[in-house]
Amino acid sequence: MIDTRFIVWDNQYLEDAIQLYIDVFTDEPWNDVLTYEEIKLYFDRLLAMNTFEGYLTLDATGAVIAASLGFIRPWFRGVQYHLDSFYIANAFQSKGIGGAFLDFVKADLAQKDIPNIALDTEIGYPSDFFYRKHGFSSNPDSVTMYGNTKLKK
Template sequence: MELKSFERNDLLRCTNTFTNVFNQEPWNDEWSTETAFQYLLDYTNSSGFIGIIAEDREEIIGFVFGVRKRWWSGDEFFINEMCVSVEKQKTGVGSKLMKFLEKKLEFDGIENITLLTDRGIPAEIFYKKNGFTEVDRVMFLNKNIT
């Protein structure tokens, strides 16, 4: 397995990994390839975008996409998406991706990583195992407008 920075020609392979992961349990999303491609492309076009991929024999088995955000107390990195192919989950790929990302961010002077995830799913356990803590004062809000 090789860990490296995302390049534009990795996007379709990341899209395939993304749809394979998120169209299954526990999310059961219904991503089409076209919609997922555009969704991930939007992130890659964001100011401050950073992407890391895990590649095994030319297959992308995991990736993390996010953005560097300027903050008064120091720059932080917000994880927009992270996934590991179902077959490679619980094998250390995600933790290795996270460690690789942390080293890159530290080198770039970024002091903090933030993200949102659902409660009660394997991702919550993964992030807590990798040193993330819940922020009690934060409230996530949503409003349907249609």
């Protein structure tokens, strides 16, 4: 595997993590249209949460090549980690780094007595297969729904 180092979130890497987020999610297969301002605001909001938990992967030069962004939330069985974003630079995908990084995140959360991780992703995308390969499964009795706050008239 490529020489990497996994660390708990460090704000000194904020700008690099933002740029990597934009690079990854504006590329295939996501093809999102993103601006720096909206992604910076997303990061600012996550970092302002007192339950934020983040992790980074650095390459041999100290550059950010992967990030995990999430937060601890209440759950009827205690608490769980909501994995909001997990992304790896395209050039480093399919090299075993993502699995090793996810193992690092799991180990750190387990040490903090956080027994479960919840996430959502797009069905049929590479991320779907990645998470299933690493022990995640979907709940057949659950569905993720979205709605807006506009009232019906």
